Amino acid sequence: MPNPPSLIGPSPSPASRPPDAPDPQRPRWYLPVRAKFRIAIAASVLWACGAAWLAQRWVHDLSQQTGPVLAYLVIYGIAVIPGFMNAFLVVSLLLDRRPRFKPQPATGALPAITILVAAYNEAASILGTLESIDRQDYPGPLSVIVVNDGSTDNTLELLGTVHYPWLRVLDIGRNVGKARALTQALEQVHTPLTLTVDGDSYLFKNALANLVRRYLSDPVNTRAVAGAVLVRNSRVNLVTKIQEWDYFHGIAAIKRLQSLYQGTLVAQGAFSLYDTQVLRQLGGWPHTVGEDIVLTWAILKAGYRVGFAENACLFTNAPETWKQFIRQRQRWSRGLIEAFKAHWQLLFQARMSTLFIWWNLLFPYMDLVYTLAFIPGLLLACLGIYWIAGPMTLLVLPLALLVNYLMFHVQSAMFREQGLKVRSNPLGFVFYALFYSIVLQPACVWGYFKEIVSRTKHWGTK
Template sequence: MTFYNQWKAASSSGAKGVALWRLGTEDPSVWDVVKGHKVSEIQTVKNGEIAYNYGEGSILHAKTEASPGERRFAFDSKGFISGEEYTAMPQAPEIERLSKIFNKEIVLTFDDGPDPKYTEKILKILKAHNVKATFFMIGENAVFHQDIVKQVYEDGHEIGNHTFSHPNTINISKNQLKYEVNATERVIQGITGHSSILYRPPYGDNQSTYNGYDETVYDPASFQKMADTTNMGYITVNYDIDSSDWKAKNSKEIVNRVMKQAENGDIILLHDGGGNREATVEALPQIIEKLQAQGYTFVTAGNLTNKSRESTMPAVLKAENPIIQNIKLILVNIAALHTVFFVLFYGTLIVFTLRLLIVFYLALKHKRKADKLQFDASYQPLVSVVVAAYNEENVINRTIKSVLKSSYQNLEIIMVDDGSTDGTSKTVTEAFKNNDKFGLLRKKNGGKAAAVNLGIQKAQGDIIVSIDADTIISSEAISLMVRHFNDEKVGAVSGNIKVGNVRNLLTTWQHIEYVSGFNLEKRAFSMLNCVTVVPGAIGAWRKKLVQELGYFTADTLAEDTDMSLRILRSGYKISIEEKASAYTEAPEKRKDFLKQRHRWNFGTLQCLWKHKRAFGGRKHKALGFMALPNMLLFQFIFPLFAPFLDLLFVLRLCTGDVKHSVLLYGCYFIVDFLVCLVAFRLERISSKPLIALVIQRIVYRYLLLWVAWKAVLAALKGTKVGWNKLKRSGNLQVTRDSSTERTG
């Protein structure tokens, strides 16, 4: 009231400024006057940022919370305040310090546990020295190390609440704080059968260390968090001897810091978790022995407030026993699931790593071997190129033209129209009727296997090259594949399929998959003679062998995989020719992609079942112990569990294990990128598409997961799966020797 009148008088008389004595003790409302705020705002009596302290020590709780006062003013005719009436008195925040300090009593406290490596070592040291301590545990760690929590309690130590995931509580909401504290409380109750009234905020509370004065400038947000936990029934146990063991280089530093501060404090902060605590373990016996030598007695935080452990950790009420039993059951299940996830995650990681190393080594070995291979240029057998087509009028002509441009001249082309309902036959007849190398066969629709078989039966050549109707082959492709058949042991040769319509994100992802798969996996398996798929898009076959094996069969939707496996089981070799490029049209729409991959996956499952006796077979060990298990594991089993691994990753992020989780997944993506980069370098093509790799590994993986699940369920239910013919867009772009030719 007096300042308002003085300010008004000074302002009206032309005063240039005023001075306050002394800053920090003034009524906060004076600043509302200076700023020219409305009188209604001045009527609220504000509190400053001063928290008043009562008692001693660093164990405290909020006694009263801050609340503003209210007053009414009366004004005279000149606008000066002539009267003032308080309708509500302001209440300052008050902190009650609860320690009952006796001479030479000191407390050992440990934060961030329990840890399976360090907490148990610390417990042994404490037991050997007959010292009790207080452990402030993180709920997440307690869930996964329940046996250690039990041991801490059974050894007579106190357990305090250190939140569930160790967040900086100043930055979280009141509701999240309640979750963090209550979740940890339930975990402690479920494991020990006792509650705890002891709480320590993560990262401590450097504003709450008692400095000997009755008033301390205290951040309102920090006080409010203390008030929140006080209202939840907790007392805050801070510390006044900071060992800084989390950053110490050795045990000597820790011991020296503690001993220097011991005279001015009574609660020592150490850590039994959250990092490497070897130095803490080494320092602990020295700290205990040195302090005992100076006459100190070790007590618990509860003892420092003149409370027994039964008071700081009361038994759970009988009325809550059903809840506690349910919590115990949940904790047991969580621990079991954690073990399963742990084994699953790291088991998968080990398998993936071993597979990667083996595949990487064999792929590079194959690359060196392939560069040194020499072939007989005089070997020029007649080759029959068989093209099975069904409703391919948009793309068939470009496919036939690419074959006719082949550098290999001793060939014939047999196109089998498998009952097309569009103008496929008319289109090729008009385009190639005068070409002696081209022949057209027409039949009723019966599926690709039957169409290819008809072409083989009518073929004159000893070598069959089968290509899909949407594929464009490089001019050297046939020459490069055929030369391998000079070796009588070679039964088939796989070409190198490339995506020719890299137009959007989906086709880019498929492009990455094709390049990585061929240049690593196929190269590796070629070294072991267990290439399981000679693709229908571009593959060469020894005609006599195909006939001996009974041609392609229609009992699976992956006739090319089935024939490849039959050839291997017959004792023949399957080679790959990296330079025999074929450009295929990959699905550009998600729906078409899922249809195609569902057919491929279902067909592969059919082949695995059909050739189940080859698993672990002694006749062809590489096939039985490497290739077929690889197909089963990495195409079906591991993808089925991918969501659980991702769920584990998300759960660990949500529970605060961000650094460890991000590090693991970050390393996975880096290694994955490097592997793909090597594959692209082996192919000698631009690695620009790898920009989309991270998104591919997240989104694309779940598309593949979906079709894997769908295929497995369809197989288990006995659902009939059709061919699901895809509509061709004709958007194919072929790259040769740095030049680009667009078709369609």
Template sequence: MTGLIQGISNILDGYTLVYPLIMSIGWAIGAIFFRQHVQNSTDEVTLPSNTINIMISVFNEEAIIDDTLTALYQLSLPNVSFVIVDDFSTDNTVEKIKNFQTEYDWRALTLVEMSQNGGKARALNYALKHVNQAEFVLVIDADSIIDPNAVEYLLAEFDQAQIGAVTGKPVVRNRSTILGTLQSFEYMTTIDGIKRAESYLFESIMSVSGVLVMYRTEALEAIDFFDVNAMTEDIDVTWKLYQHGYSVKYSPNAISYILAPETIKGFLAQRKRWAIGGVEVLLKNLRIIFKHPDTFKTFLLGEMIMGHIWAWSLAFSFVKLIFIYLATGELIAKITVLLIYIILTMVVSLIGLVLDRHASQFTLRDLRVWPVFYVFYWGGNFIASISSEIAIIFGQKGNGTWTSPDRGI
């Protein structure tokens, strides 16, 4: 029995060490090869001939809504209209939108005011059913400042009828704190790299980015729009599209500049919400693995499962390390493994910096977070995975209503 326990312990220790290494290498290789398959280039951007609605659901965003409205108003695009759905804000958000619309005589903008707070998904569904008449709808968040060419880049990817959605690349624009800079580095190197790798290796991505995603309207209608009970509507709608035979693509040239949480509380709340949404989708789609196996989708779901197993193996290894220290006074640390981690992190991050091509406007000053980034990323994943599973066990689900998130301002 002792030998069996020791064997299991060694397996968990090995998995704890090896999983991040293998995933990092896989992401790096996939991201590099994906670059060769990006169809768009800055020379191929053309003005859209299709009708498009740019849609935002807002709740208590008075602090940032003026910047977003200004950026949208300055877009010089034909066949594009704008819809803002206010989800019963209790601050001056609606007043600011109306004042802006009046000041600039912005007739392309439609403001929809919900009679009660029901959540982002419910607000978007209402607008999609009662206002949207365009072929495509671009959904962005209230803090999204989209690049002038983003719409064209996204639309260019809809070259086949089965493509239901195309998502773009978020770039964090607030870096006044170490936490904000770390997230900027994460989006630039890891999140972008993972989506590139998934696109190349699996011809699919785990989730669209809700801050910048264009949908084919008929695809949203086919899946009965967004699930109002989902914790995170973006990952949920991605897999609903897959279930109905649609493809989802990633366009790293389409950029949206966003605000990230700059408080620990706001950051952890965001990551916990993301993780719960991921677990919900995993549970909903397990039948893909067992009933109707799709190689690429199975790999994506399998990677999510492996990530949660890794979180628990890390917890086990950490507790074991503490017990060994308390019993012997020795702290066992494998210097060679740590050095490999550090070197690999620097290589993966460097690849991300090169692929970014300065789109994130990262500076030498921002690189001060480089030495601790690896701990930040995997540590954040660990906390999010464990907390999401505990939340699911105790019945926490999406409840429809929302609070305005920590925008880091």
């Protein structure tokens, strides 16, 4: 890899990006993104209207026990609104055609990048992360800054044993949290593009190049691109086996959907690319529990687009115990509330991605209904009491199966293109499909509650 220069030109601007070039393989009848959006909305509204009509008797029966207002809140929160979202996802995935990379200069060189790695007690994995970066063979100037955020293990000593020409180590001396560590490191960045990578991750081949090429190929107002984060330790136990499907199916599909409509809502800290100049304009990473989602929403509020590179793959270690998993998802839920506190104005922006902001606004309501109504309803159904869960609940299964099939089909095609193979994990899928939400959504509810009543900000688990 070339040695990193001390200073590389200004931040990329629309004028410095490769010009639009006609795609000779584009179908003659090309469907614009806004047309896809309208079709998906229309189909989802029709589905929701049908679901609401079918649920009338369900609502009537539950009203006898709870009153009509609570009955409508429960039934719409567990069936009608999620059905609308799933229908939108299905139609959008069927219509999605990922744009190809635009042609690059004849030299093949890509812009200079700096990778920031915030490391807190990462002795077990930091050297493997750096080795995976070294194997990337990125076709452009590259620099890596590892920020030792007050590690109490031998992370700093291990960093002193490696001598990559592109590596710099910034030792903060005390634990200040991931957001502040990254923001301090940003002061030493002299490249137009900045990436973040977690210290316990492994970059698959061409991950850096694919991420940067997606950035260069996306619309000119793109200022961040999220990479595809997958589970590295999926064979450890049932907890990680289940999460493998969540990352492979759910998270990747949602990011793909949001990117299609020009507004990925989370450029996750584990692996994302940012315009350095925009990062500085926004003051770096905010000191919040969910610094990545709050930063992403700040980029969107500034009028920029955030993309997603499904073929830029990074494998990370997922939580290995239910306690760690619950803490992680509580942190993610707190981050969502923080994002709304800081950037509620996004609810009123006239752009396609605003739909997903409103979806996120509904998540606390749906999670609360699922936790306090549907889970108890399942227990009642086991006793033959079908007030909430019952035969009507089975009507959602065909759509759920279709959603999972489409997500698997799309992701499997991407894996084949990258030379990856989908691991056999049927047990994890069964638990993911049937029981995952029983743990996930109560954890989210507790995270919302903690953000409302607590002012403490801890990095906690990844």
